[in-house]
Amino acid sequence: MLIRFILFTSALLLTTSSVLAQENSSSPYSFLGIGTKAFRGTVENRSMGGLGMLGDSIHLNLKNPAAYSDLKLTTFTAGATTNSVELESASGSDDLDYLTLDYIAIGLPFNNLGVGFGIKPRSAVGYELEERTTTTVSRLNGRGGLNTIHFSVGFEPFKNFRLGGTINYNFGDIENKSLIFRDQIQFASRELNFVDINGLSYNFGALYKFNLNEKLTINTSLRYETGSSLSVNSRRELATIQIGQNDTEIVVDEFNVEPRDSEIKLPEMLAFGAGIGEDKKWFLGLEYEHYQAGDFSSLSYNFGPDVAQIDANVFRLGGYFIPRYNDPVSYFKRVVYRAGLRMEQTGLEYRGEDIDEFGISFGLGLPAGRVFTNTNLGVEYFERGTTNNNLIQEKFISVFLSFSFNDKWFIKSKYN
Template sequence: MIKKIIVSFGLLFSVASVAQEGTASPYSYYGIGDVRFKGTAENRAMGGLGILNDSIHINLQNPAAYSDLKLTTFSVGGSHSTTNFRTSTSAADATRTTVDYLAFAFPAGKLGFGAGLIPYSSVGYKIRSISADQNVPSRQYTGEGGLNKVYFGAGYKITKNFSLGADANYNFGNVETKNLYSVQDVVLGTRELNTSDLSGFNVNLGLIYSAKINKKYDFVASMTYSPEGKIKSVNERKIATVLILADQDEIVDVEKTIDVANTELKLPSKLSFGAGFGQKSKWFVGGEVTMQKSSDFGNRFDDITNVSYEDAKRFSLGGYFTPDYKSYSSYFKKITYRAGLKYENTGLIVANTAIKDYGVTMGLGLPVGGPFSSLNLGFEYGRRGTTGANLVKEIYGNVFLSLSLSDRWFVKRKYE
């Protein structure tokens, strides 16, 4: 049965991941767009904490955790976001529903393996500025696309306490941005259309140390490191005069291709480390720090101005509590309750202003179909950006959901 469910979700994911627009943020114009992937639903509900090694849940942030899996596990996650955009003079709302990841992992003795597909970043915005003054053109900016990641990973338990692992990632995608300029009572407007085809490889390395304290408590320390990766951006630009219809469709009058250079974007190196303390399957609390060398990042086109980058930092604090996962008398005692806090300096500087992100998270792990599978529900509330310097503040609420199915596969039958 679980295999049929995996096939069905896989087909759905392959369609949805291509068609979806994962963001509505104007900040997604820069670089490779908004980095959407923040971990599994279980991790996101704990403020993005990615240090836990688990026997039945996939950790997509530290590949060393594959070695602790005891059951074959399939996980798919999605989210629905509502964002209020505010400037110093106006406000608007947008909603998005997206598929966030599809992952599969299985144990093999001291080894564990995982593979999957993650829509990593998204570009998606629509901005209009209408002018009735012939000396001031009306402007419309739109963008769509993003970067996807296919990965394969493995983890190995070196000793009873130490595990290491690695993910190999192939990144691919396409981004299209369009700028329209028109003047009142002038029949034709001007359109600039930019497209970028993105591709490249990078790796993620992980290490986990876990030990018992007083034979009762568990201590976990985690570290991941992603060396700098390269993304090749094959760029094209077209300039056209267009007739803009009432429904905002365009009829091209004359179009010309402009020579622009291809660029090479850097996926910045990233280092994460954290630690936590608790009782396995009962409660856990921990913290994590992530540092990214974002100051080395660049844009798809060389003529994008008013933006720069600095090194990014993220702090996560979170944990979980399960009253009694073995309870036969109460379903509510088997529910896992999660919560967390996060703070992030994104590394993006627009108009000499650093873009920062604050959030609070919470969630539930609801057992389904047995003790090893769960439906994970989470909620995140936060804000990013500022209304100062003519920028945009985003106040967002995200509801995210995942289905984690675990079962024993690849068992040799004793009797036929």
């Protein structure tokens, strides 16, 4: 067991460096606030419209910590997504592709108690924008985002009722650069903003299920995330520059603004859901999430009068179907078939327009290797934003893949 733990810890450290280094977004809306949402749930969650209300013995549910108490085997999981995006505006369109590592986590069962930890991105900044007028050219670009290391505990105080909690350490940095070129002026103006963010946040969850009759089961869930404050350290560099060969920036004159400490507030979230199904056969559920407005106004360089954080609502509908989970002959009868849809307000209003999302998803849970090891594959089409008021609409096709490895680490010795 010790060797397995050392191997997992090594994998976690290596993957952590990959999570921190990657570019998780290419969205123009990632310019605003702390960026776009980077974690949308595990592949199993996302394939069902993002439902976060189910737990089982061999999968991790990173949205509801109460689900850790369902684990029967040690479970290690990691997921990644490849995104193809079409950016459409009133004047034209463009296409791009990028790959992200979404999460890496492990869950450990102890009788009616389960614990887990891992790392995932929380928000992502990655954009390159250009605006031209008759006299000026403005270029904006940025990178970075927030990451989260989490530790979760779930337990079952009495039969079919589960509770759980998660402590998150959020940390990251955001870098933004603005270049302005003016006609008949020799030098360009450059502004660099560097922001370091860190702090704790907390999630709580509950799951309860009961039998409606001999076959049907009702599942209910509740999730809550605190509206925590995170510390922000900001610094700014102002300069006049010349552009040299290969677009190198040659500083002519530079001025550093005194660093400033402030805070941002993450949005408070409350979610509840209910669904009906037959254990290890099928399930259909509906979930509602409400987010209070966050406060990112201290990031003044990208939070002007055109930007507003508002309350947000999310509706999710999804489920799964398994023809026969223990079929001894047919592989495809053991496959888990998933589908879902979501309608989501992002909580962002820009130039008077709500930046909303709509998505539809499908997925497969594929048994692989040993009986309790599986691969999960999903695809989602979703749209974000609008072309109204000179904005951009994004159309995504995201293909996501995860591996879930299961084993029994804690086996009591029968011999001395």
